[in-house]
Amino acid sequence: MTQREQMRKRKEAEKKIAAMQKKWKKRDRILLAIEAVTLLLVAVMAISSGAYSKTSYALAETEFKLEFETETETEIETETKTETETETETETETETETEAPEWEYLGEFEITAYCPCYACCGQWSGGPTRSGAMPQEGVTVAADWNVLPKGSLIDLGNGETRIVQDTGGGVVGNHIDIYMSDHQSAVNWGVQYRDVWLYVGE
Ligand SMILES: [Zn+2]
Numbered sequence: 001m002t003q004r005e006q007m008r009k010r011k012e013a014e015k016k017i018a019a020m021q022k023k024w025k026k027r028d029r030i031l032l033a034i035e036a037v038t039l040l041l042v043a044v045m046a047i048s049s050g051a052y053s054k055t056s057y058a059l060a061e062t063e064f065k066l067e068f069e070t071e072t073e074t075e076i077e078t079e080t081k082t083e084t085e086t087e088t089e090t091e092t093e094t095e096t097e098t099e100a101p102e103w104e105y106l107g108e109f110e111i112t113a114y115c116p117c118y119a120c121c122g123q124w125s126g127g128p129t130r131s132g133a134m135p136q137e138g139v140t141v142a143a144d145w146n147v148l149p150k151g152s153l154i155d156l157g158n159g160e161t162r163i164v165q166d167t168g169g170g171v172v173g174n175h176i177d178i179y180m181s182d183h184q185s186a187v188n189w190g191v192q193y194r195d196v197w198l199y200v201g202e
Contacts, residue, residue: 137181
């Protein structure tokens with residue numbers, strides 16, 4: 001074998017080796033690519049499964065929260081209902097309490113009538129009432145201020161209300177003198193006995 005042949009053979013061998021190395025490199029690259037793809041897939045799966053579990057956790061949490069919130073709302077509603085019921089009860093009680101004693105029954109009174117004439121009022125004829133206010137039919141009555149103080153609102157029955165504004169010489173005790181604008185009406189009234197209520201509301 002000549003030196004030249006040897007050189008050629010070596011070169012061929014080197015070429016073969018290079019070609020093989022090239023092949024290996026190519027295979028390595030493919031393997032690497034496969035590995036990378038596999039790794040990527042695994043990573044994607046891991047992330048997605050993590051994400052899935054995270055999502056399911058979040059869903060579970062949301063559900064739990066919703067349940068909890070629903071329960072809380074129900075509790076609040078129940079509480080509110082209870083409060084409203086209690087308030088309504090209290091209001092009803094208060095109304096009953098305030099409505100009932102607005103008018104106090106005072107008993108039966110002797111009821112007479114008078115007008116501003118001299119026969120009825122003498123020296124005070126045509127003047128103001130004892131309270132200072134001018135007498136008004138449908139409003140003014142005279143009473144014993146020890147029994148019914150000035151300004152008392154009274155009911156002579158059937159919602160006929162009057163205000164105690166005057167007094168009179170003969171008006172003592174359970175006696176009310178109703179003011180009328182003309183003498184004949186007062187005379188016609190005569191003497192009557194009526195149940196009297198006193199307004200004690202605010
Ligand atoms: Zn008169």
